[in-house]
Each structure stands twice: as structure tokens, then as C-alpha cells.
Amino acid sequence: MKTMKLSLMEILACPMCKSYPLDLDVFLEQDEIVEGIIHCQNCNRWYPIIDEIPYMLPDELRDGKDDIPFLKKWRAQFPQKILDSGVPFNATSLEA
Numbered sequence: 001m002k003t004m005k006l007s008l009m010e011i012l013a014c015p016m017c018k019s020y021p022l023d024l025d026v027f028l029e030q031d032e033i034v035e036g037i038i039h040c041q042n043c044n045r046w047y048p049i050i051d052e053i054p055y056m057l058p059d060e061l062r063d064g065k066d067d068i069p070f071l072k073k074w075r076a077q078f079p080q081k082i083l084d085s086g087v088p089f090n091a092t093s094l095e096a
């Protein structure tokens, strides 16, 4: 299972800038990765993994409805770089 996930990461590209490979940060893992983020080093975008499902959506389909609560929930475990300047949401999105 782990092997399958790693090979999935190898073929995933950022929907916005098409860069790859992407970084994976796992916040909660059971048999599967339950919650975490996929992070693009190139454009500093992050994509949430919620209930084992990675949401690799372009900016125009992200309104913050799911992203902001997710960011709030896992804030302590988000990489500092994303909190500072992550796209399309970061720590300043929580103050709005």
C-alpha cells in the first residue's frame, strides 16, 4: 500500500504550475494517509488530503470553504513556509 502511494506521488503534478514531484506531509495516518497535505515547492501551493482523499484542485475551484477549516485544524503541523506564504491560503487567511 505504501509503495502504491509513493508511486502515486511520483506521477502527481501540481494542477497550477505542472511542477513535480510534489512533497507530502502526513498529519494523521492509520492504514492509509487520512489527513495531510501535498505541497508544491515551485509555486508554494498546498492541497489538502481529507478523509484519505487528496483534493488537487486549481485555484478557481477553491473558495476556502474546506481549506480554511482544514488549515485551522492542522495549523500546528503545517510547515512554516506554508503558514507564511502558502498559496492560495495561509495564516493570514485565518484572520479574515
Ligand SMILES: [Zn+2]
Pocket (backbone or CB within 6 Å): 014, 015, 016, 017, 018, 019, 040, 041, 042, 043, 044, 045
Ligand atoms: Zn505548483
